[in-house]
Amino acid sequence: MSKDGSISASVIKRLPRYYRFLGELQKEGLERISSRELSERMKLTASQIRQDLNCFGGFGQQGYGYHVDELRMEIGKILGVDKHFKTILIGAGNLGKAIATHINFETRGCNLIGIFDINPKLTGEVVGNIPIRHTNDIESFCEANSPVVAVLCIPKANTQAIADQLVNLGLKAFWNFSHYDLSIDYENIVVENVHLGDSLLTLTYATNIITSTDTDNSEEIE
CATH class of the missing domain: 3.40.50.720 (NAD(P)-binding Rossmann-like Domain)
Structure with a gap:
């Protein structure tokens, strides 16, 4: 936990995503992963990942990266997965x-x-x-x-x-x-x-933007 006892809502909302991605890495049989490799998979910056995890003490080792099983277990504890x-x-x-x-x-x-x-x-x-x-x-x-x-x-x-x-x-x-x-x-x-x-309206908004752009580009080509 951070020194002042508070964690931003944005960091907390990313924790389940870390937990899910690490679970997928476990299924692939990966034992360790660097913050750079994890960032590429999650479309986050390596710096963002390190900052997020440092809020809870940090779990990586310089030159080694993160041990997948251990990191997922620790994030699970933070999320309360072991509480049932x-x-x-x-x-x-x-x-x-x-x-x-x-x-x-x-x-x-x-x-x-x-x-x-x-x-x-x-x-x-x-x-x-x-x-x-x-x-x-x-x-x-x-x-x-x-x-x-x-x-x-x-x-x-x-x-x-x-x-x-x-x-x-x-x-x-x-x-x-x-x-x-x-x-x-x-x-x-x-x-x-x-x-x-x-959530569906958020999707339709984005879809509306994309389809409107496609229509505009089509008209320009014509």
């Missing part, structure tokens, strides 16, 4: 079921232990080996199992109330897929808002 935080998912609609089924929570520091939905018709249905419970059971389940993380796949109108309930039950972090920009007036609560629509 108990996690619950609220909202077992199409999105919730897809996340529960296709996201490997265990390799990302979480252990999904419960799924809840307000629709009684879904109660008892099994998703990813986990039975769906009614939201009325959230309180008793949390008291018995002490989850730390909640994944919210619920309508915007319900998000704040559910979040308030979960915070009061001791949850500390939210992966929020609702359309509500969750802002909770509690200390020590972490929120990661995910707006899939915003």
